[in-house]
Amino acid sequence: xxxxxxxxxxxxxxxxxxxxxxxxxxxxxxxxxxxxxxxxxxxxxxxxxxxxxxxxxxxxxxxxxxxxxxxxxxxxxxxxxxxxxxxxxxxxxxxxxxxxxxxxxxxxxxxxxxxxxxxxxxxxxxxxxxxxxxxxxxxxxxxxxxxxxxxxxxxxxxxxxxxxxxxxxxxxx
Numbered sequence: 001x002x003x004x005x006x007x008x009x010x011x012x013x014x015x016x017x018x019x020x021x022x023x024x025x026x027x028x029x030x031x032x033x034x035x036x037x038x039x040x041x042x043x044x045x046x047x048x049x050x051x052x053x054x055x056x057x058x059x060x061x062x063x064x065x066x067x068x069x070x071x072x073x074x075x076x077x078x079x080x081x082x083x084x085x086x087x088x089x090x091x092x093x094x095x096x097x098x099x100x101x102x103x104x105x106x107x108x109x110x111x112x113x114x115x116x117x118x119x120x121x122x123x124x125x126x127x128x129x130x131x132x133x134x135x136x137x138x139x140x141x142x143x144x145x146x147x148x149x150x151x152x153x154x155x156x157x158x159x160x161x162x163x164x165x166x167x168x169x170x171x172x173x
Contacts, residue, residue, distance in 0.1 A: 051119050054173070057093040058119070058138050065152040082134050085146035086122065089136060094120070096172055102132040109170040120173040123157060125165040132167070 047055065065088070071079025080088070083102040090096040098105050106124050117123070117137050125133040135145030138154065146152050155162060 047119070054094070054120050055138060058089070058136065058144055061089045061093045062144055062152065062154065065146075067151060068146070069151040070146050070148045080146050080152070082146045085152065086134050086136060089144070090172065094173065098172070102134045105134055106132070106168065106170060109172040112169040112171045114166065114169060117157070117169060118171070120171075122170045122172060124167045124170070125162060126167045127165050133165070137169075 065077065065080070065085070068077050069079050070081060072081050073084075074080045075084040075087075083100060083105060086105060087098045087100060090098045099108065102124065105122060109122065112118075112121055117140055119137055119139055121137045123135050123137060123143050127133045133145070133147075135143035135155070137143045137157075141158055142154050142156055144152075144154050147155070157163070157166070
């Protein structure tokens, strides 16, 4: 029979794994600036000048925050969650103020069909019964985000986990 201590521990671990970040399955963390999830993370030749500038700002955000661990409710380099990381990226690197929570962020900008993803689009995922996750596209297939398993990283939206949890895309820029 579970003790009160055991029940509390199960409850707390459940909270951790249902936060706005998610445990990535089958993804490779950003270990090398040229390879992510087995794919090259390069700036496509067909990017416009403004898209190249945007990509440069997102790359800078990655370099500045790489290695920052995920902490639910965290808002600093000591630990950050996905929606706070989006706030930082959009405010400090792109000059756009976002609401604090993933749910609030999902209500701004305009809706975009998945097949029309562009650099700078915010992508949202439903990761649990009442939990959501958010990231920002850095090209047509990869997005920057703060994950529970890897901290600040880049993942491929074509990864089966992200395909199965994808919810919507919002264009803010």
